[in-house]
Amino acid sequence: MYGLENQVTATVSASDGPGHPAKFLCSGVDVYYSGKQALFSVDLDIQPHDVTALIGPSGCGKSTFLRCLNRMNDVIDGCTVSGRILLDGIDIYGPEIDVVHLRRQVGMVFQKPNPFPKSIYDNVAYGPRIHGLTSSKSDLDDIVVTSLQRAGLFGEVKDRLDSPGTSLSGGQQQRLCIARAIAVNPEVILMDEPCSALDPIATAKVEELLDELRRNYSIVIVTHSMQQAARVSQRTAFFHLGQLIEVGDTETIFTSPRDERTQGYITGRFG
């Protein structure tokens, strides 16, 4: 189904991160939407315990790439992915991969906060429940509380875990979505412009949270704001017209980009 015929032998390059093997190794990733190519042979590594920012102008394929990492593109009609994406050395588009299991390992937070129209408790407990992570109510309670604490939301909602998740403010909803994502204890969290619908204060809270979460998870974040990329990420990848132009340490990308287009984008000449 996902034409692996174009598979390129993965260049298991020595990771340029400090000491760890790469979490994700992507090589030659092509994506087509109903025949129209959206990504052109992307090679990118995601390092553990890093925040990797994907930046680039609208329609450059950064969200498409992000969605390849937990196979969210599967649900889009007419979308085909080829190339190789290895998570801890295992091809996630391989035939033996269970998408449900993959998405437990690779959580996702979306652009618009999208809590389920259920109680705050049920929102966070949903993942552990469907994956059968707990056997008792008290375990589940623990997971919910810990996840909310890690997402920095527990203090604000501890008295109203039964009220609907949709009753929270936008920033709180987004943190609830983060709590929901980390409740299944994933290894990687993908964030698709998580702050674009939030005000600056809520954004600051989420950014603060990213730094916290980095200790336990690898994070890939798509962002439109270059300031945000500079603030929160350790590594930055610049996409343009479906191609990965440049990837490297955030500081390097923002101070001395190798490519002219990167330079142009971060200085605001286009985008």
Place this chain on the structure above:
Amino acid sequence: MTDTTAQSSVMPSEKRQSQSVGNKKPSAAMMARHMRARRRAERRFRWMGIVAVSGALGFLLFLLISIFSGGWSAFLATEIRLDIHLETKKDGMPDYRRAIREALMTKFPDIQSRKDIMSVSKLVSKAAPRELALRVADDPDLIGQTQSFWLPASSVVDIFTKGGFTQGDLKGDHLLSEHQRAWLATLSADEDMRLVFNSRFLTSGDSREPELAGIWGAIVGSFFTIMVTLLLSFPIGVTAAIYLEELAPRNRFTDLIEININNLAAVPSIVFGLLGLAIFLNFMDLPRSAPLVGGMVLALMTLPTIIIATRASLKAVPPSIREAAFGMGASPLQVVGHHVLPLAMPGILTGTIVGLSQALGETAPLLMIGMVAFIVDIPATPMDPSTVLPVQIFLWADSPERGFIEKVGGATMVLLMFLVVMNSLAIYLRKKFERRW
């Protein structure tokens, strides 16, 4: 738009001026005229709306008034009081018919001729002897005593008492003779005649005699039929819609199915009746006139409505919820079962109840499978022959007897009441689910 502005910015200044004449700022008078025209158009449209709505309400009101004014009397029945002496015959049972005739003759001692006896007997319903027999069965001690009984009046008397005849109707004595009217006046003056709530109308089955006919048989038949329809069409329709909307691949074949389902919703209902006749009766050999078969036919008719409504409400669930659930690693069926379906439930329920209301009022397909028969017994199971409310209305409206006219109105009132109840239920369920989610 952007083109012209871009052009004008590069144009030499004198050319720009000449163009600005063409794009002249409209004068105040022009703008006022324009505004007036726009306001007029809006006012005109609003008035058309008001006229249309009040016209529709007027027609509705007229319909309701005509139904209620013709139907209220079905809920009342005329009864006549007679002092009846019951005496057993040789076979141990009293002759009720004779007892009633004797009571009438005691009441009106001037009656002697055979013709007059016949004539006065016609004031009381043909069912009166059976009514007496039922009372005696309840209380055997009544035999040997003289007791006063309230007995149902005949249909003609019933209509006459409720003022159902015009002067023209009564001319010629073929409905009620001069004599009969005089006797009725006597009965009325002696307070031996009364109008009571017609419980028979709501508790008995159909009858050849208008004063005895009731709609309980049709109500039970309708209930069984609708239950069968609900039990078949709701689960099948909803699961079919879920499969087509959420799980089935999008290709030419599923497109074809979708088009066909939409077309099925517009197929004349009698065609479904023919289908039921051919398959359920002739091929599967199911019982004729049974609510089971009626319900199956109506389920076929309701399925497209439910499928279309369900698909529409599934589509209306925001994609972000689906994404969130998929992102959490839910399987497609879990996404539907845990998130999409509960959110779509209000719309699905509304669609289902609309479909069922349509089925409840359907006549044509049921004619084809024999639910149009004259059935006196109350059906005990969905396999028993029975009829349904709209068919009963049709049958009564088709009868020559004058007394069935009010029954048509009364039965229509009952049918409308059921529809109102069902729709209220739909609104209640929708509100309830909306609050939870």
